[in-house]
Amino acid sequence: MARRSNPRVEPLTGPRGGRRRDRRGRGFRGPVAVPGPLSPRGVPGGWDHGSQFDTAVLGALARLRPSHAAALAELDVAVEDVPVLPRRWRDDVPLGTVVPDHERARVVLFRHPIQHRAETRADLDDLVLSVLVDQLATLWRCEPEDIDPRA
Template sequence: MTSRSETFDDLVLDAVERVERRVGQGIGDIEFAVELVPPSDPTPFEPERVPLSRLFPAERGVPARIVLFRRPIETRVEDPRDLAVTVNDIVVEQIAAALGVEPTTLDPGYQGDLDL
C-alpha cells in the first residue's frame, strides 16, 4: 500500500516529467522538493494565508529550488480527485515563474485557478 506522502511525491514527479516532455531540458537545473508544511517564517512578500509552494531563485551557483507543501495543498483541495490537477498547476506555475514565462507556455491545459 502506498502512503499519502508517496502518492503526493509521485504526483509532483509526474507533473515535472510532463513539463520536461513538453519543453525538453529547457527547465534547466531546477530542483524539486516536498515538505509537509511551510516554515513558520514566511517571506515578506507572501500572502497571509499558508503558502502552497515556494520558489527559491537560483543564486551564486545554487540552482533554483521549488518546494511544494503537501498538507496545505491537501487541505485546500476539496475533492481528492482534484489533487493531481492542483499539483500539476502549482508545479507549472512555479516552473514558469523560475523561467520567466507564462504557465500556458509550459502546459496548454493549465487551469490557473489556484485561489483555493
C-alpha cells in the same frame, strides 16, 4: 417429568449473524483490514499520503518534461511538509515557492497545504500540476499558459 429444551437456544456452530468485528464503530480488525504477514495474497498495501503526493509530483514533472526537458534538468524540485512562516503571518498559506540559487534553482511544493485543498486523487494531481506550473512561470518569468496550455 420430561425435560424440554429451550426452542430459542441455537447451536454455536456456523457463522454468527450481525455486525461482526465492528463493535463500537472502530471498523474491521486483523489481517483482512491491514496488509501484513498474515494477510492473504492479493490484499493491496495502503499508500500513505506522502507516497501519493510524491507520485503526483512525479506525474506532473513527466507531463512537463517532453516540452521543457532542458530547462527542467537545470533545476531541483523539492517537497516540504509545511512552509516555515513568521508568527504574525496573516496571508494565505503558500502552496509552493521558488528558491533561486546561483548554481541550481529550486522549486519547493508544500505537501500539507496542497493536500488539504484537494478532495480526491484527481484533484491532487491537478492541483500539484497547477502549483508547479505557477512556480515555474515565476522562476522563468513567463506566463503559465506558455509552460502548459492545459493547466
